[in-house]
Amino acid sequence: MKGNIKVNEYVLKALIWLSAIFTIGILLWILLYIVVNGIGVINWEFLTSTPREVENALWPMIVTTLYLVALSLIISTPIGIFAAIYLVEYAKPGKIVRIIRFATESLSGIPSIIYGLFGMTFFYMVFGLSFSLLSGAITLSIMVLPNIIRTTEEALRAIPNSYREGSLGLGASKLRTILYVVLPSALPGIVTAIILNIGRIVGESAAVYLTAGMVPEVPTSIMDSGRTLSVHMYLLASEMIDFDTAYATATVLVIMILVINLTANKIGLFLNRKRNI
Amino acid sequence: MIKIQQMEEKKKNSRKFDNKLNAKPNKFWTGNKLGSIGAKAIEKLFFISAAIAVLCIIIITIFIFYRGTPAIFEIGLKDFVFGGEWKPSGKLYGILPMIMGSIYSTLGAIIIGVPIGVFTAIFIAEIVPKKFVRIIQPAVALLAGIPSVVYGFFGLVVFVPIIYKHIGGSGNSLLATSLILGIMILPTIISISVSSINSVPREYKEGALALGASHINTIFKVILPAAKSGILAGVILGIGRAVGETMAVILVSGNAAIIPSSLTDKLRTMTGHIALEMKYAMGLQEDALFATGVILFIFIMIINLILNIMTHKVGE
Numbered sequence: 001m002k003g004n005i006k007v008n009e010y011v012l013k014a015l016i017w018l019s020a021i022f023t024i025g026i027l028l029w030i031l032l033y034i035v036v037n038g039i040g041v042i043n044w045e046f047l048t049s050t051p052r053e054v055e056n057a058l059w060p061m062i063v064t065t066l067y068l069v070a071l072s073l074i075i076s077t078p079i080g081i082f083a084a085i086y087l088v089e090y091a092k093p094g095k096i097v098r099i100i101r102f103a104t105e106s107l108s109g110i111p112s113i114i115y116g117l118f119g120m121t122f123f124y125m126v127f128g129l130s131f132s133l134l135s136g137a138i139t140l141s142i143m144v145l146p147n148i149i150r151t152t153e154e155a156l157r158a159i160p161n162s163y164r165e166g167s168l169g170l171g172a173s174k175l176r177t178i179l180y181v182v183l184p185s186a187l188p189g190i191v192t193a194i195i196l197n198i199g200r201i202v203g204e205s206a207a208v209y210l211t212a213g214m215v216p217e218v219p220t221s222i223m224d225s226g227r228t229l230s231v232h233m234y235l236l237a238s239e240m241i242d243f244d245t246a247y248a249t250a251t252v253l254v255i256m257i258l259v260i261n262l263t264a265n266k267i268g269l270f271l272n273r274k275r276n277i
Numbered sequence: 278m279i280k281i282q283q284m285e286e287k288k289k290n291s292r293k294f295d296n297k298l299n300a301k302p303n304k305f306w307t308g309n310k311l312g313s314i315g316a317k318a319i320e321k322l323f324f325i326s327a328a329i330a331v332l333c334i335i336i337i338t339i340f341i342f343y344r345g346t347p348a349i350f351e352i353g354l355k356d357f358v359f360g361g362e363w364k365p366s367g368k369l370y371g372i373l374p375m376i377m378g379s380i381y382s383t384l385g386a387i388i389i390g391v392p393i394g395v396f397t398a399i400f401i402a403e404i405v406p407k408k409f410v411r412i413i414q415p416a417v418a419l420l421a422g423i424p425s426v427v428y429g430f431f432g433l434v435v436f437v438p439i440i441y442k443h444i445g446g447s448g449n450s451l452l453a454t455s456l457i458l459g460i461m462i463l464p465t466i467i468s469i470s471v472s473s474i475n476s477v478p479r480e481y482k483e484g485a486l487a488l489g490a491s492h493i494n495t496i497f498k499v500i501l502p503a504a505k506s507g508i509l510a511g512v513i514l515g516i517g518r519a520v521g522e523t524m525a526v527i528l529v530s531g532n533a534a535i536i537p538s539s540l541t542d543k544l545r546t547m548t549g550h551i552a553l554e555m556k557y558a559m560g561l562q563e564d565a566l567f568a569t570g571v572i573l574f575i576f577i578m579i580i581n582l583i584l585n586i587m588t589h590k591v592g593e
Contacts, residue, residue, distance in 0.1 A: 009493045016404060019396030023467070024413065026460055027420050030431050082326035090323060102585070103331040109581045110337065110574075111521025113548045117555070117570050118337050121344060142333050149330065175316045196422075203424030206523035206552055230426050234524050237430045250427050257422045265415050 031254060038251030041244050047252070051216060056245040058252065060218045064133070064226030067219060068212060069201050071137035072144065077194060079141075080148030087149070088156040089178055108146035115139050116210030123211070131225040136212030140204060144197045151196075155189025156182060188271045192264045199260040202253070205230040229253055338574070345571035348564035357568060363534045363550075365562040372569050377536045378544035379520055379576070385455025386462055386519040391512055393459070394466030395501075398508075401467070402474040403496055414471075421464035429528030432457040437529060446541030449531030454544065457525050462515035469514060473507020474500060510587050517580045520573070523548040547573045 049057040083100070091097045119139030123129040159182050167177040183190075205228075213225030214235060227235075233253060236246040349357050352370045360371015401413055436456055441448030477500050485495040501508070523546075531543025532553060545553075551566050551573070558566055 009491060012493050012497065015392075016396045016400050019393045020400035020405070020413070022393055023397045023420070023463055024416055026463075027416055029435075030423065030427070033435065034427065034431065079326045079329055082323045083330060086323035086327040090320060091327070100327050100331055103334045105585065106334050106578075106581055107330060107337075109517050109521075109577055109584075111523065111548060111577060113521070113523045113551050114337070114341065114570055114574060114577075117344075117551060117567065118340055120555070121567075122336070122340050142337075145330055145333070149327075173313075173316060175319055199422045203422065203426075205424065205426045206548070209524075209552070210555060230424050230524075233424070233426045233430065234528075237426065237433055237528050240433075243434075246430060250430050253424055253427055257424065258419070261415065261419050261422050265418070 031258075034247060034250045034254050038247035038249075041248035042251060046248065050218065056242060058229070058232070058249065060216050061227055061229045061232045061249075062252075063218050064212070065202060065228045065230075067133055067222075067226065068136055068140065068208070068228055069198050071133060071222060072140040072201050073194060073197065075137060076141035076144050076148055076197070080145050081152050081190060083145075083149045084152035084156055085178060085183075088153055089174075089182070104146040104149050107142065108150075112143065112204060112207040113210075115143050116207040119207065119211040129223070131211065131213030131215075132223045133212055133219055133226050134222040136208050136226075137222070139207050139211045140201050143204070143207060144200055147197055147200065148193050151193030152186070152190050155186040155193070158189065159185050188267050192267045192271070195260055195264040195267070199257055199264075202228075202256055202260070203230055205234050209234065229256075341567070341570055341574050345564070345567035345569075348561060348568040349571065351561065352565060352568070357565070358572065361536070365558075365565075368561075370561070370565045372547070372550065372565075372572065374534045374536045375545050375547045375550045375569065376572065378530070379546040379548070379573075381451055381537055381544060382454045382458055382526065382530065382546055383516055383519040385451060386458030387512065387516065389455055389459030390462040390466060390515060390519075394463050394511075394515070395470050395508060397463070398467045398470030398474060399496055399501075402471045403492070403500070417464050417467050420460075421468070425461065425522060425525040426528070428457055428461055429525035432525065432529040440541065444541060446539075447531060447543065449529060449543055450541045451530075451537045451544050452540040453529040454526055454546075455540075457529050458519045458522060461522060461525060462518050465515045465518055466508075466511045469511030470504070470508045473504040473511070476507070477503045506587060510584060513580060513584045513587065517577060517584070520576055520580065521548060523552050527552060547576075 045054045046057050047062065048059050050059050051057050087097060087100065091100075116139065119135055120131075123135045123138060129135040163181050163185060164177055167181040168174070172180070208228050209231045212228065212231075214227040214231050215225040216227045216232070217224075219226040229249060229252060233246065233249045236242060236249060348370075352360075357370060357372060358376070359373050360369065361373050362369045362371050363374065397417075401410055401417075405413065432453055436453045437448035437450075439448075440446065440450055440453055444452065481499050481503055482495055485499040486492070490498065526546050527549040530545060530549060532545045532549055533543035534545045534550070535543070537544040547569050551569055554562065555566055
């Protein structure tokens with residue numbers, strides 16, 4: 001009997017180790033497989049030429065991705081931060097807060113393809129926007145809004161109340177306290193949230209594909225359609241013709257996500273160190 | 278002459294402005310009364326920003342239903358939801374294969390993702406030394422950050438050929454879809470399980486260990502039951518992610534609108550269905566895709582509702 005229990009424990013322990021190894025292993029497998037196969041194709045011309053100059057080059061997709069990231073952040077960041085300030089600093093617990101919380105939770109649960117469906121037809125019907133960067137950016141902004149609200153909220157809540165009391169006690173108004181004391185202290189947390197949102201926007205494909213379209217040109221205005229790297233990746237993978245370019249595009253995407261995550265992580269560590277002091 | 282006059286005017290105006298600033302210290306920044314107009318306006322702005330989230334969810338819900346429900350009535354609820362054939366050319370708009378495709382692939386994802394995810398969470402929270410947690414947790418975050426097209430592409434070039442060669446079928450299959458989805462929901466399940474295991478009071482663990490239970494015994498008999506509802510919330514969140522995943526699924530599922538009868542059969546999910554046909558669909562076919570969106574939306578709402586009830590229970 002006793003021996004049996006021992007065996008069970010070894011089996012469970014082995015399963016725990018195997019699962020952890022699987023998780024880390026699959027991550028390394030994906031990253032290495034894609035980078036090893038793709039890095040050879042990447043060179044300066046491949047990244048910075050239009051497809052007309054160098055075949056399959058990525059420049060229009062990179063520019064479109066950057067535009068879309070910038071535009072989405074410009075729309076979503078202020079709204080998200082303001083909303084979080086309202087929830088943390090002004091709102092009294094009650095019905096309104098519950099409704100807002102329910103709304104943000106529901107928004108974060110909606111699949112991206114539904115956002116795509118919505119953005120594609122709603123903005124067309126209401127504002128006359130066809131496939132365009134603007135339409136894509138508004139859709140993405142709604143998608144990342146819950147994220148930025150939640151993380152900013154956490155960052156604001158982590159600020160000790162003594163900061164606020166000190167500022168108010170010195171005679172500063174509530175608004176001034178928020179703008180000059182609370183927000184600057186919460187800044188690293190907010191920046192981390194923004195960086196992770198960049199990753200989400202870069203990686204999104206379903207919603208972007210239906211709203212920003214897939215014209216592989218450098219967009220000249222926000223009313224132009226454009227093809228982001230992720231959408232390009234999807235089209236390459238579903239056509240299954242040009243595997244070299246597909247691997248290379250995947251490599252560019254993976255490296256971007258790697259850099260974004262490392263940056264966010266570094267800021268997070270800095271934040272922890274500051275808190276411990 | 279006129280130009281000089283204009284310049285004079287401008288100067289005067291700017292002086293007026295300066296005087297204004299000098300005469301009264303800028304009330305907006307230094308005023309202590311919350312009642313000052315500027316502060317009130319900004320407070321309103323904060324509130325409006327928070328209300329935008331509510332407005333968005335209302336508009337999206339109403340719009341998707343407004344756009345999708347007419348087609349359901351036109352086709353007939355029974356023929357639409359329980360119809361086994363999707364042939365727009367033959368006026369057949371049944372999405373049962375897509376509904377079953379979504380359910381099967383999600384089930385497969387859970388079977389693969391939940392045990393591995395929960396065990397990995399135990400590893401991170403209980404087994405591994407603290408200094409390695411600093412390496413593993415960012416790795417899990419990175420797993421969450423990899424774009425879904427990259428997962429799909431990886432599945433397409435790695436899993437699909439392996440399944441084609443060694444197991445059978447065409448490779449694009451329920452098995453490949455479940456594998457990719459199972460991996461994709463890992464980070465969600467891991468991160469939520471870790472935090473719910475970590476929030477189990479220390480006394481529970483210390484009590485069990487003091488009574489002579491082994492570490493593994495303590496984990497499975499004491500800590501996991503105490504963290505159960507949190508872990509379940511993570512699983513449900515993972516289900517939501519698996520049901521909603523689109524691009525990765527399109528690349529590995531084969532997209533045939535049939536109900537899969539074995540692990541190596543092709544399948545098509547609701548999300549893939551919408552994304553694949555939306556670009557060229559017209560008329561009733563397009564409406565039927567919006568109607569598919571409505572059904573998908575209802576699925577997600579049910580999942581969210583369960584999650585909501587559960588997390589509130591945890592809160593109590």
